[in-house]
Amino acid sequence: MVRTIKQLNRISNRTYPSKLCKKEGCKTEFIPTDGRQVYCCSQHRIDSNNDKRKVIDKFERNFTSRVKSNEKILIKIISSPFYIKNGFTHYVFLEHEGYDFETFHFIEYDEETNREIQFCYKHGVYMIDAEKKHFKITIKEKNED
Ligand SMILES: [Zn+2]
Numbered sequence: 001m002v003r004t005i006k007q008l009n010r011i012s013n014r015t016y017p018s019k020l021c022k023k024e025g026c027k028t029e030f031i032p033t034d035g036r037q038v039y040c041c042s043q044h045r046i047d048s049n050n051d052k053r054k055v056i057d058k059f060e061r062n063f064t065s066r067v068k069s070n071e072k073i074l075i076k077i078i079s080s081p082f083y084i085k086n087g088f089t090h091y092v093f094l095e096h097e098g099y100d101f102e103t104f105h106f107i108e109y110d111e112e113t114n115r116e117i118q119f120c121y122k123h124g125v126y127m128i129d130a131e132k133k134h135f136k137i138t139i140k141e142k143n144e145d
Contacts, residue, residue, distance in 0.1 A: 023048045066103040067120040073097040074123040078137045091133035094125070108140075 016032040021040035028040040039045040076097065077089050094101075104118035110126060117124040122140040127133070 024051065063103065066100050067105060069098070070100055070103055070120040071123045073099045074120065074125055074137050078123070078139075083137070088128055088134045088136050091135065094135060099125075 016035055016037075018029050018031050019038065021028045021030060021044055022038040023040070023044035026040060026044055028044075030037075030040040032038075039048060073094065077083055077093055080089075080093075082093070083089050101118070104120055106119050108117045108119065108124065109115065110117055113128070115126045115128070117126040117138060119140060122142065124138045124140060125135055126138070128136045
């Protein structure tokens with residue numbers, strides 16, 4: 001929520017109603033000195049922010065392991081005899097390997113078809129035939145300056 005200056009002035013002399021500390025497991029009731037205060041003390045604010053950081057770190061570690069696994073799958077598929085022979089893969093192969101279509105680093109669009117290419121590191125995958133569920137894998141060459 002964004003408070004306007006006008007609103008802040010209007011409530012500045014107010015005594016705030018008591019709140020429950022948002023730190024997990026604290027449950028201390030306190031009277032905020034500022035409408036935005038959500039923790040009973042600064043230590044609980046710090047602790048809580050550290051906990052949030054840990055959650056983010058964990059999320060990032062999970063994300064990294066998923067994109068790594070995805071790229072490994074793309075590398076495996078692109079060097080498979082089927083891919084080398086046909087120049088594409090089928091959805092079932094990706095699915096069988098456990099490819100996670102929800103996880104990718106970034107998206108680019110194929111110049112010709114405008115199809116969405118999902119990249120994990122430098123390996124990208126995109127659908128070339130929705131009906132037949134054919135996918136192509138592309139490798140992004142890094143521009144070395
Ligand atoms: Zn607290």
